[in-house]
Amino acid sequence: MSGQTVRDRTGEYASSDHTILLIDDNPEVARAISLAFDCEGYGLDSASTPEEAFSMLARRRYDAILLDLNFTRGQTSGAEGFATLARIMADDPSAAVVVITAHSGIRIAVAAMQAGALDFVIKPWRNADLIARVTAAIAKRERTRAGAATTPAVPVATGSAAGTGLQRLLGDSPPMVVLRDLIRRSAPLAAGVLISGPSGAGRSLIAAMLHQGSPHADSTETVVDVRDPAGWERIERATGTLVLRHPDFLDDVAQERLASSIPARARPIGIVDDCRPLIARLRARLGTIELAAPPLDQRGDDALLLARHFARDIAARHGRAAPPFTASAEAMILSTRWPDEVRGLQQAVERAVLLDDTGVIDAAALAPRLVQAVAAVTPPAAAPLGVSLEDSERVMIEAALRHHRHNVSHAAAALGLSRQALYRRMERYGL
Structure with a gap:
């Protein structure tokens, strides 16, 4: 049911232009709600977890969001739903969220409305x-939104075009x-922002988020790579958001x-690898606020979350089902220092999804880019592919052991090995 879009009997979207996102882990609830909206001509997508929901929200904008407040069996506090609601409202303060709660949860539903939800629905x-x-x-x-659009002083995160x-x-x-x-606190301000961090870590995305949360969000930002002399004439004419790359x-x-x-009249945003080479005057003009995009290897399990998002997005764009990652692929994703950061991970996942003919993505499907990167910096006398495969296996085993706190049984299960087989490999690699 996850990710399903309601269509009419001809296979086309039904007559309504409205599309709803349902976030609920109960497949029976999802089926019942999808049928209800199908009968009224609405499109409906369904996510069973907040992670999947945020992935879908990154791919398109929904007219409304139906949000369950509990996603773990036995949980009734609504804490998971409140955390999800807070993130939704921080990303888009104008989101139309309706929460779903049990009859005994009216007090929690009222608290959710105080936190930004527009209404609530009681089960059944x-x-x-x-x-x-x-x-x-x-x-x-x-x-x-229509009222806010007539009041330029109020920042409205209008975002990208409808449907995205x-x-x-x-x-x-x-x-x-x-x-x-x-970003949320900085976006509505007129102060300059300096964004630093490695290429591929999301610096341009941060700049775009600052723009979409600013009073200038209804206009297109001016983006100039200052290394190109031809772009400089656009700087003095700029109004609104001015993004300056590589000063x-x-x-x-x-x-x-x-x-x-x-x-x-322009709000400058600078994108740099490093702030230190900037002269004091330019740094002061650009960097009233300084934001740093963290490298992927400092973000823990985010690499796996991002890989799943990329797989869903790429599969959806090519009309395919998103293949799951095997345990070995997950271990590689978490333990690899990806060339070109998040962008490099995205390219590896895209290649794996497009070339997949097995229904799953394993470590080997993600490896070609890494093998090429190693070959580019390895002297000709170095050992060929076999050494790289051994190194990859060792890395995956180390990652699995670290992830499962050196519980050999759990690590072996995650890698698809018996305990004895894992012990043999640990001995081989001196682990």
């Missing part, structure tokens, strides 16, 4: 009431939680000129 629901509440939430959201997702930073690691909060590559004279060229 009547279909007519469910649809009416969602329709009313959509209408209220559209009125709010808002720019979102995916990841649950502590550095990403802190970074998302800083740290300029010499001191060019940096002085750049600092003088940034118009007062």
Whole structure:
């Protein structure tokens, strides 16, 4: 059921232009709600976990979101749902969220409305009431956005074009939680922002999120690579958001000129590898606020979360089912220092999905890019492919042991090996 879109009997989207996202781990609830909305001509996508939901929200924008408040069996506090709601509202304060709760959870539902939800539905629901509440939430959201659009002083995160997702930073690691909060707080301001970090770590995405949360979100930002002289004439004409890429590559004279060229009416955002080469005047103009994109190897399990998102996204774009990752692939994803950071991981996953003919993605499917990268820097006298495969196996075993806190039984199960087979490999590699 996950990711299903309701269609009419001809296979086309039903007559309504509205599409709903349901976040609920109960497949029976998902089936019942999808049937209800199908009868009324709505499109409906379903996510069984918050992780899957944020992946889908990154791919398209939904007219309304139906959110269950508990995703773990036995949990009734609503804590999981509140955390998901907070993240949804932080990413898009105008989101139309309707929460789903049991009859005994009215107090929790009211608290959810205080946290940003527009309404709530009590289980068991009547279909007519469910649809009416969602329709009313959509209408209220559209009125709010229309009113905000006439008041330029109020920042509205209008995001990208209809039908596509808002720019979102995916990841649950502590550095990403802190970074998302800083972006949310910085976006509505007029102050310059300096974004540093390795190429491929999401610096351009951070700049796009700052723009979509700013008062200038309804206009297109001006993006200039300052290493290209042909782009400089656009800097002095810029209004709204002005994104300047690679000012740290300029010499001191060019940096002085750049600092003088940034118009007062523009909100500058600089993207750099390193802040240190910037002269003091330019750094002050660009970097009232400084944000750092953390490298992927400092983000823990985010690499696996991102890999799953890329697999879903690529499969959806090519009309395929997203293949799952084997335990060996997951271990490789978590233990590899990916060339070109998140962008490199995305390229490896895209290649694996497009070339998949087995229904799963294993470590070997992700390895070709890594083998090429090793070959590019290895002297001709180095040992060929066999050594790389051994190294990969060792890395995967080390990652599995570390992930399972050196519980050999659990690590062996994750790798698809018997305990004896894992012990033999551990002895071979001196682990």
